[in-house]
Structures are given as structure tokens and as C-alpha cells.
Amino acid sequence: MEQNATAVELSGITKRFPGIVANDGISFKLRKGEIHALLGENGAGKSTLMNILFGLYQPDEGEIRVNGMPTVIDGPSKAIELGIGMVHQHFKLVQPFTVAENIVLGSEPSKGGVINLKQANEKVKRLSEQYRLQVDPNMRIEDITVGMQQRVEILKTLYRGADILIFDEPTAVLTVQEIEELLEILRSLAAEGKSIIIITHKLKEVMALSNSVTVIRRGKVVGTVETKSTNERALAELMVGRSVSLQTEKSRREVGKVIFAAKDLQMKSNQNKLVLNGVSLEIRAGEILGIAGVDGNGQSELVQAITGMVKLSGGQVSINGKDITNQSPRQTGLAGISHIPEDRHKHGLVLDFTLSENVVLGNYFQKPFNNGGFLKYEEMDKLAHKLTTEFDVRSSGIHTHARSLSGGNQQKAIIARELWRNPSLLIAVQPTRGLDIGAIEYVQQRLRQARDEGKAILLISFELDELFELSDRIAVMYEGRIVGEVDPLNRDNQRLGMLMAGDTNA
Template structure:
């Protein structure tokens, strides 16, 4: 029996001035399926789904829900028709509890008062039904990213959503949380929901999706069965050319030590040590990858190296100079580039233009400014050059950084830092939120920096990325380096043992 079509989008076009974000796109979604929307960063995926969620209205085209034309002119209208969207950047209030966030805008009252007890009971019932474990009484500021996402999903279900849109849902999750989320999606479909999954991650599409619609540069290319298409075919449809999943590189030729860390102790926000007597060095002409489960001191380590967090004890030297207590700018001016794990918090000022963000590290120097006066002509010209070189897609360099897709924001940060030609490049989650074409390009650029004699330190939760890029792999657990391995002589199983706190014997077994 053919599945009923619940959503049809016919010839959807969306223009922002002269910029065409969606160009006559067609999409249909069947009841009880997970339908992936695959495309490069900035291909128009989120714009298309924002129209389904009522956040934008089409310039042209028609949307049908269960065969009937609908006008989705507000989020509340979409919600009333059973359409809910889980956004890439969560729409939660940190100071509120999980329960308060879930019912916000759909409050249950008892007379003139908020009936939070009844609402909490309903939330618990929903969380148990769909396997979405949350603490309704916990403040959002105090829970993990994965728990925040579960709260977002519950928020849509609480409002009665039968069609759920997930926008790049795994971009900020750990591998374990990703596995959990994919299982949640399967449970939702078993309960009769339909899901649209916006993503560029081919392995996740292959794991859960039934069909996939590929969008490239604002146009719908093709809709195919996931079972009938290989990852290579999907990648080529997405970027319009053959894509390599492995970075070609020659053997490293490491030189003198650029970064030397000795007995470093760094506290986390509550004053408890997160980095515990860690020692490590990175040489010019090599990529050192740090592998580890999230929360084992990686964030605090990178913040200490870049001056964003002051160590409790130990030392950090860059090119023989002690930088342990220097400011971020002082460290930056020692020819250090930093691509942070959180591009919003540490990498960009979202309200400023793309051009201004691309000059954040250099605006006070010639030729970006003269005698303290910013040269916007040069700043804008520089941004356009970097946009072309790193394929940062935006209507112009004058748009706000916050209006870009997550992947294009990441490419903008990488462009700014790599273009400065630093001797030491600190990179945390370099390809988070990037499509396969952009991942291929960025990894090649990092290897090119290594080949120029630069020292590159990469922290990534993606083990495939660690193996692809690294000349040496340092495994971190509980704030300490467990071991440093040659990627050619180890495997994911051995790394997994070390990441969990185990040790290897000479035969590579767990002890």
C-alpha cells in the first residue's frame, strides 16, 4: 500500500532582494517516513523548512498539507496544523526550567494561575512515551546540550506536532548523543510521526532516512531512496562533483617544538581541576590530534593555551616564550590562530557584518585601519576575497554574521584564522556543521598549513577526522594524556580503550 503524502511543496521560491535562496523547489513527504533534506552549507535547506515552520513566507509557490493548500504565515499557524521545528540553535531560555520552556506560549492554567503541576505530569508522560529523558525541574543553563535538544523535541510534541523538522540536529552532539537521537527519531516514526531531517551527514542519512531530497545552490536536484544510493553518489549529487572522503598527504616532516605544555592544571568553572598535570608538545610541520570523549578537559586545555582561561599551575610555551599568563591578544600576536569549538560564543559577533567578523583579529592594524580609523573599503574587499577563496556563501559581505548558515559561519572563522598564516594553529571541531565538500576543502587546507611548517593542534570528537588528519594522536581522559599513538599503527578500538580510561599492553589489549 502506498504511503499517504502529508506535505507537498510545489515550485517554492524565496528571494531576499536580488538573492534567490530557493529556486522553484519541489518536495513531498510521506506519512511515517524520515525524509532527509541533503545539501551543502547555504544550499537553502533551512530557508525552505523555515517556510514550512511559518517563520518565512514563499515569494512564489504552494504548500499543501494532507492534500489541501495552506498558508503558513506564522509559527503558531504551523504549530496549530501539527508542524514543529527543532532548530539547530535551540530556542530555550537558560534561566527557565525545562518544564517552563516546554510550555512557554502554550501555558496550562487553573483558573487565573499557571498549572505547572499538570503540565509537568504531561511532559513526563510524553518523555516516557518517546524515550526523551529530561528532568522537568532542571534549569536549562544546568543541563547538557543533548538534554536541551530533548527539551526542544518535547516542546514540539507538547504542542501536538505530527510532522517534525530537525535542522542539523547532531551538529553539537557527542557520538553517544547522536546514537541516542537517531533512536529517538525511529521511535517517533513508529508512533506515527513524520520527520524531515535537514543534514549534510551521509552516515546519519544512511542510518535512519527512507528517502532523501538533494538541494544544490537553491535548486532541488533529485529525490531518491536511501537504500538505492551510495554515499559517493549522494555526495556527488550534493556538491556537483566527485568528493574524496580521505585526505591525500605526504609523510610529516616535523621540525622544532612550537608549543610545549608542562604539568598544566586548569580548573573548570566550579573551581574543580579539569586539566590535571597535563604535558604535551606540538612541533612545526605536524598535525597533533587530540581524541577523547567530550568533557575530559579538552575545552579547558584549549582555553588555557589561547589565554581565555588562566591555569592554576604549570606552564605553556610558544616558540620558547612563556605565555602561561598572557592575554588572548598577546597570544594571538605571537602568530597563533584559534578556531574555537563554539563559533557563536568565541568565534564571531553575530550582530556584526560578515566583513567585520573577518577582520576581528586584525582590525586595529594596517591596512585594516589607519591611525585608529577603520578602512571599511579594505575590510570589505578583504572579506570578498576570503568569501571567494573559502566558498563562504552569503548575499554579500554586509549581511550580519548571525544570518549565515552554521556551516558558512564556520568557514568564515576558518578563513579569518588560516589567512593570518599563523605559526601555531589551534583548531577545535574544525568541520563541525560542514558538508562533505567543505570538509574535504578544510582538511586539505589544514594539511597544507602543516606542509608549510606550521604546528597544528586539532581537537575533534570525530575519530574518522582524527585518523584522517593526524600525524600523532594524543588520547585525553580525565584531564590527562593517556598515550600518544601513531595513527598508522593503531585503530578505533585501541583509541576507545584509552578514551574510556583503560591502558594498552604491548599487544594492544585492555588492562
């Protein structure tokens, strides 16, 4: 391979949408065999730029060169023809199809006009062995983990012959272990000569993985640096234009009366397995209770039980002394519970509703937004203006559809709405997932502020640093049970890890 040969060069790329310039004269260069991080705040224009490279958008101005040749990429099929593959933040997989069917979809091996599934399975098996991306070709997408689904997306691009790979926020939905596995996969792909662009805002991953970094702020490039010559603090300042701190001095706090109580919660899965097995916990006014645990140990079911999305088979849930066991989501909301959900698309937003409509979900049937069954759009708009300004939700206006916002701005809109509802109990599940460092700082500050105002907060996060930083107490869940507590003021990673692995003697 020619030393420092260029795989992709973008020159002066500009892309406008109504009311916003997403990319403003951006120039960017990817060398062959390197991992280049594209870093920036939510809504900075990173995904738009890569969607242009993959042919999903057309630039209004500028030139694209692939392997030194000027080209017009007028659609994804042209990008694939040029050896460009993209793994999107929200996977593009057909859930009822098998792994192999998804990988070969659109390029199926066939015999006499009939798809040859045996050959497809064999091809996928060979490819997964070649790139050490172990997957079972016969499993259905709906039955495999998110980390495995991501491997399927990567294999899809490699099956189509991609040498230039774009990853859009690839670790946003992965567990800690899956993130480590993915970073190893990306390193090995680069070592085999693939050229990789990773869109992210996670500074630790940038430092651990990339060879170089380009930082975009509000649609413009503010710097390109070699990773070895920079550090997290310098990148954070480039990204948000100011110094950022995610650490505060912690001390023992006075707490108030019990706001929320769960006693001996029991829940069975569709397969009759006990997914909540006697969970009991209390949260007091002015307290953040963090829940630690490997994903899939009952955290999601606990939240579903409290918010009324799934019925309990036993136990009691109460808020401010009132029994709300097995009440509907609307009733639990009216009782004083707000919920920042784990999956913002499934449970947080209606993607085809506007920002203005989304900020009143859960309250649209009440005054001042409803009068005799008719929505009062001027009141909805007033609230939307207030919240999007206060929480810096970046869009082309409050009548923008939620699906057109970046993932981070979607998250900020949900957090703004749930805090505005002034709950007694705020359930925050992965509240900073998909947010840039400036937004993380702001959200954590708002959660502390809500706690200081006397709210009870249940925080579920797979980011251990976040749990230790925000929580006043940390309970550990394993196989549907609370197996122990750790004190955030005396950080003991070893004991926490043992409890997360089910060692109740830790």
C-alpha cells in the first residue's frame, strides 16, 4: 500500500436544509488503512457529511474524490460500487429474516431464479471466519443481541466488497464488553488495509482507537489533528468551544422522606421465567439511586413494572404513599412519575410528530394544551420554544419532525419534556446515551439540580463512571434480584464487578 495514499477526499462540501446549513464548506481527508474519527457535538453535521459520502444526500457545493478520482455519488448503490459501506446508528435490518438473509439481501446467490440459501449460509460463514466476526447465519435478527446485530451490519458491508467503512455512533447502544469487542474488530479491519471513518463523541474511544481526528462544530471543521499529539481535554474544548468538566466534589447528603417504594416485585417473562425475583427498594426525596448491572438482568423489566408498561405478578409499587401497582402508564405519569426511556424511538418520541407535538406527550389531554377535546397549538408551540431554547435542542424549528433530529437532540428533547413535568420520581435510563460531552455535562447538571430540589431519581446506566459520579447510593442487579449495594463515595470497582457477576459474598 502506498504510504499515506488517500482513500477519500471531500473538498468544500456544503449542504443546506430549510433554515439550517448542516455542512458549511467542509474539507476532509481519509488515508488508506487508517481509522479517522469524526468528532463533534450533537447536530454538528457529522452524520450529514457521511450520508453525503454514502450517497443518501447530494451536496449543494463541493467535490468528492475516491481513490484520487473525482466522482458523483448519486445514491448508496454508487457508493457500494465504489467500495464504500456504512453501518448506521440505527441498524437497517429486517427483524424476521435470518442473519444470512439480511447479509445477502439485494445481492442474493441464486440458481435458476431461486435464492440459494445453502450457498448464502456458506458465504456468510466463510466471511465471518475470515474477519473473526462470529455470527450464526441461521439465527433470526429479532433473537440476537444488539452487539450481534452490529456484526451483521459490518458483514453486510464486507459482503458487498467495501474497503472504506463508515461507522455512525457505533458504540451508542452497546454494553461495555461489546464495545471492547467492537474496538478490536475495527483495529483488525484497519490492520487488513480497510480505511475507516468513525463518527463519535466519546473521547476515550477516539484516543484508544483512531489515528487522526477531525472536529466539526456547527457545520464547520475547527481542526484536524493526529491522535497521538492531542488529549481528551484538548479535543473536548475543540468540540464545544469551551472547557468542560464532568466531575464534581461529592459529599454525604441529607435526604428527605420516602418518595418511592417497591416491595417484593415479581414478574414472569413470556417463557414463564422469573425476570424480577423479589426486588425491594426505596428512594427518598433529594436522592439519586443508581442501578448497576450487566444489561439483561432485570433493569428494563423493573422500569416497565414501575411505569405500568408491563404487569407485575406480585409485589407492590407506591409513590408518595399511594399504591400504583399495575396502573397504566398514563396513571403512573399523573401520580408523579417521569420517564427518560432506554429506547428513545420506541418509547420516547413519535418520530413523525413535530417537536411541538412531542413535548406535550403525556400531557396533551390536560390544560392548557387541550380545551374541550381540541388541541391548543399556540400553547404547545410556546412550551416547545421554551424547552428547545433552554435545553439547546438544535433543529430547523419547533415544527421539525422528530425523526429529522440527530440522536442527541432527540434525547435532549425527551429530557427537557420529562423534567418540565416536575415529577416526584424521575426514572432516567441511560440518560446521556448518544450525547456529546457538552450535553452530558448539562444533563448531569440538570439531574443533580432536580435531586437538589427534592426529587427522587432512579438512575439506570451501563456507564460506571456516570453511576459513581451521579448516584448517592448504588444498588446492583443480577438475575432479577438486588444482590447488594456499594457506596459511591468509596469507589470499589472490584467489589462492584463481583456483585455484577452475581457474587453475593463480595
